Amino acid sequence: xxxxxxxxxxxxxxxxxxxxxxxxxxxxxxxxxxxxxxxxxxxxxxxxxxxxxxxxxxxxxxxxxxxxxxxxxxxxxxxxxxxxxxxxxxxxxxxxxxxxxxxxxxxxxxxxxxxxxxxxxxxxxxxxxxxxxxxxxxxxxxxxxxxxxxxxxxxxxx
Ligand code: AMP
Numbered sequence: 001x002x003x004x005x006x007x008x009x010x011x012x013x014x015x016x017x018x019x020x021x022x023x024x025x026x027x028x029x030x031x032x033x034x035x036x037x038x039x040x041x042x043x044x045x046x047x048x049x050x051x052x053x054x055x056x057x058x059x060x061x062x063x064x065x066x067x068x069x070x071x072x073x074x075x076x077x078x079x080x081x082x083x084x085x086x087x088x089x090x091x092x093x094x095x096x097x098x099x100x101x102x103x104x105x106x107x108x109x110x111x112x113x114x115x116x117x118x119x120x121x122x123x124x125x126x127x128x129x130x131x132x133x134x135x136x137x138x139x140x141x142x143x144x145x146x147x148x149x150x151x152x153x154x155x156x157x158x
Contacts, residue, residue, distance in 0.1 A: 051142040055089050065116050069108055072116045072147075081150030082120055086113050092143040095132040113145060122149035129157075 054061040054073065061073040064084055075083040088105055092098060098106055117123040126149035131138040 049091075049140055049142045051085075051087050051140055051144065052091060055087075065112060065119070067112070069105055070112050072112060075146065079146075080148040080153070082122055082126070082147065084116055084120070084147040085144045086116060086147065087142060087144040093141050094138060094143055095130050097143070109145065113147060117147060117149070120147075120149070122147075125149060127153050 048056070048058075050059070053059045055071060061071075063071060063073045065072040069090070070086060070088050072084050072086045075085050086109060088102075088109060090102070090105060092102065113128060114123065117126050126147050129146040129148065130144065131146075
């Protein structure tokens with residue numbers, strides 16, 4: 001069964017049961033909110049973030065560390081001699097979207113940040129930033145931590 005085209009007018013019988021709905025069209029085809037969920041899923045895939053594309057190997061990145069749960073790669077527009085991004089492979093929009101079920105992942109991200117800074121030789125002297133929301137400067141809606149190091153960093157930030 002296909003999906004109704006966005007501009008197609010579908011006429012038929014509508015049944016609503018337990019919060020689910022279904023339209024049985026005159027020609028016997030039927031459409032339900034299950035179908036629309038599938039359409040929505042496709043739209044979500046079409047709108048993958050740049051970081052999800054890196055996770056899925058669809059675009060390249062200069063990866064410095066990865067494991068089953070997270071990925072660290074050089075920022076494409078470095079703001080310091082060392083500028084590495086650490087991200088979870090799980091799609092979490094930002095800090096505010098971390099939930100209790102992410103407890104292991106959240107702790108693991110900090111372990112990875114320590115490992116990456118040690119491997120880069122900047123442990124004990126780096127800045128960690130996570131911009132949460134557009135007004136705070138977040139441009140990619142996938143949780144990430146910026147590790148900045150290799151120069152004197154000013155405070156307060158802009
Ligand atoms: P934010 O502005 O906090 O959301 O940070 C997003 C960061 O992602 C910026 O520092 C960008 O330079 C960086 N960035 C965007 N696209 C890429 C990419 N393809 N590879 C590496 N870093 C990227």
